[in-house]
Amino acid sequence: MDNNFTIYNSLSRKKELFKPLHAPFVGMYVCGPTVYSHPHLGHARPAVTFDMLFRYLTYLEYKVRYVRNITDVGHLENDADEGEDKIEKKARLEHLEPMEVVQKYLNSFEKNMQDLNTLHPSIEPRASGHIIEQIELVKEILEKGYAYEVNGSVYFDVLKYSKKYDYGKLSGRVLEDLQANTRNLEGQDEKKNPFDFALWKKATPEHLMRWPSPWSVGFPGWHLECSAMSTKYLGDVFDIHGGGMDLLFPHHECEIAQSTAAKGKAPVRYWVHNNMITIDGQKMARSLGNFITLDQLFKGDHPLLQQAYTPMTIRFFLLQAHYRSTVDFSNEALQAAEKGLQKLMKAGETLKKLKPSLTSTADIPALWENCHEAMDDDLNSPILLSHLFEGVKYINSANDGTEELTAADIESLKKLFNAFVFDILGLRDEASAGNDEKLTDDLMEIIINLRQDAKNKKEWGTSDKIRDELKSAGIILKDLKDGADWSKE
């Protein structure tokens, strides 16, 4: 299976030609959410990015197994909560079972992912369902001599590991620097070195989520689940591991160390990281008051939002930026995206009604070529969109009669739209989605005919009234040379 698909590998810091280990099969693991609160804007970025990657690999006819974990055992907090488990903290506040909290926010996540039109991963394993695998992995690392037990907790021995392997190769960290810069945190006294990390932690008495293990009743360290689950479902070595750039260190670095220590080889061939988002140029944080959940965004229910933005507007907006760039959310930018998306979708509708000519004045094969090139170049969705808008121009011009397209080219354009707009970018026409289209079409035809009668009699008051009232019902009427066209707002 030949392709020209290149992807930026964080490990080599270069774009590399993508060659799967066992073509046509591709294994892809992406760090999923910790389900302890409603999904927010930040969750949308990796979801859309890796959905697009999944979709493109599938388009290239690879058989992809896409695994995205659900972290539901909670991670330790190091702030004022003194290491209290996040999920437990929330559970006490809301007087719910920890798993009840998990379920609630998991449902919320699943719903938002559907809103954004992301495809389900092949497997969505939960950390709580893989405690045994995690314990086995800790045993393996202990057997290989890269971990040590202290008071029922097990820590990874980074210094020993670094004598044989390269700790820091992904994030560019140097061990000496880490040693010099690591803060003094609570509960670090058990470790040999401050940069060691927990594989298993003994539970304190108030810790609710706990499982038996050979070392103590406790819980797994926070890097362990990804190593255990990726190995279980994708093998010791697999093709792609994705996640946000913020996870590069320490999370992914530790994953590499854990798997390498256990299996003797690096687990991942291509590390892919999406960049972060900002809001009006600032990092999103609760303390800055610009923390926006996806539901708030879809409903316009936040002081910073001038209006609601549909899931597809968000998706389109994210795709207008390259996944490795930061992307800045603002009302102005989102409104621009909304208009752009409408233009694209409208052209898709116009395409269906286009009348063929005997010759073509546009080069559709070149357009295909350009679209492929854009995606092959490290998923350059903004460039792809710019080419698609070239297609939009052809379509609208052909509709206006200033450009000509043969029946074959029109057919080719339809295929191109289906492939790139819908299958690969995963956009969805929200306006035309749904309900009783036939009936609506018939009704609109009647109304338009009545209005035409009024216009023929030059009863402009009547014709304008019809148009205005349709507008207040959310229907836009446009007069053409002969007849009229309509669309939903």
Place this chain on the structure above:
RNA sequence: GGUCGGUUUACCGAGUGGCUAGGUAGCGGUCUGCAAAACCGUUUACGGCGGUUCGAAUCCGCCACCGACCUCCA
């Protein structure tokens, strides 16, 4: 403090040496009873200072500013 990344026209956002993406907004025009849409044309650029080069937004150096990570996080 350390490591890494960024600073592009009104806004968003591509672009790694010459060919000035794209979307949105603005302006002018075509069309039109009016309006909208569409189409055509068009305005405002590459943080600062130096260097390399016939030629730099693009390469190098310094400075300024912004951000990420180093600590739970997408």
